[in-house]
Amino acid sequence: MPRSFLVKKYFAKQKPNYSELECQNDTCLENYTLADLSSVNTTATCFTTGLVWDLSVLPTLYLPASQTEPSANTGPLDLSSPSSLSSNASSSGEEDEGRTSDPPSPEPVHTYGPRQRMKCTGVMAHISPPEEEEERETPATAARPAFLCKHCPKEYTSLGALKMHIRSHTLPCVCTTCGKAFSRPWLLRGHIRTHTGERPFSCPHCNRAFADRSNLRAHLQTHAEVKKYQCNVCSRTFSRMSLLQKHSSSGCCSTSV
DNA sequence: CTGGGGACGGGGCCC
DNA sequence: AGGGCCCCGTCCCCA
Secondary structure (H helix, E strand, O other): OOOOOHHHHHOOOOOOOHHHHHHHOOOHHHHOOHHHHHHOOOOEOOOOOOHHHHHHHHHHOOOOHHHHOOOHHHOOOOOOOHHHHOOOOOOOOOOOOEOOOOOOOOOOOOOOOOOOEOOOHHHHHHOOOHHHOOOEEOHHHOOOOOEEOOOOOOEEOOHHHHHHHHHHHHOOEEEOOOOOEEOOHHHHHHHHHHHHOOOOEEOOOOOOEEOOHHHHHHHHHHHOOOOOEEOOOOOOEEOOHHHHHHHHHOOOOOOOO
């Protein structure tokens, strides 16, 4: 299984209706408005859509299910579900290298620091506007066309996937506060929270709040008696794969993971 | 060394 | 077709 989207299936037809949540939580839009964001100088150039409501309604998503959704299996995040926990713990990892979490840089867009994560960092020097991005479809593979990125060796089987990938080169979403650029609007929204201090995702167990949903997910593992990642040798469980890997490499296990 | 938080990227699915 | 959102995962840093 390439990636685990089993949990996703819970939402297959029951994705959280943010509009309804807004109605149920009438304080949302009042708490976070575009004006608020502007007031803290954290507007961005990539306000595609939904920034305001998205930020505002999210706090409701991690209330206990009984308070948010009548349907039991539509809980916003059921990390305790077997399907969720069954995800392959080593599904990826062949692509991540650098990082882009550089400290705020006065440089304009396309300035990358040593932590640049993307594999094709070098191409950023000759970025062209999205409109100029051209897909290279290999005629030799007409039966299953491959869309090649002209900035890096990656290829995709669909134009949409390629265009999505190209955004990682063009990084059209720019934070006007620090100039950091992102490939997708919601990445930028998440980044903006680092400026605003907004933490829409609350842990139902300890009320600790997080700005990032994934971080909440990881945090929820700390509340679990049995962690998600288990050592094949000693059966010890860990909340993160990285911890398991460290555990394995430190001697307990010779080959696991 | 371990555990956890912060920040972020990518692919896939849904609308 | 494109945008938005989701989940998974990684890396870095700190206690």
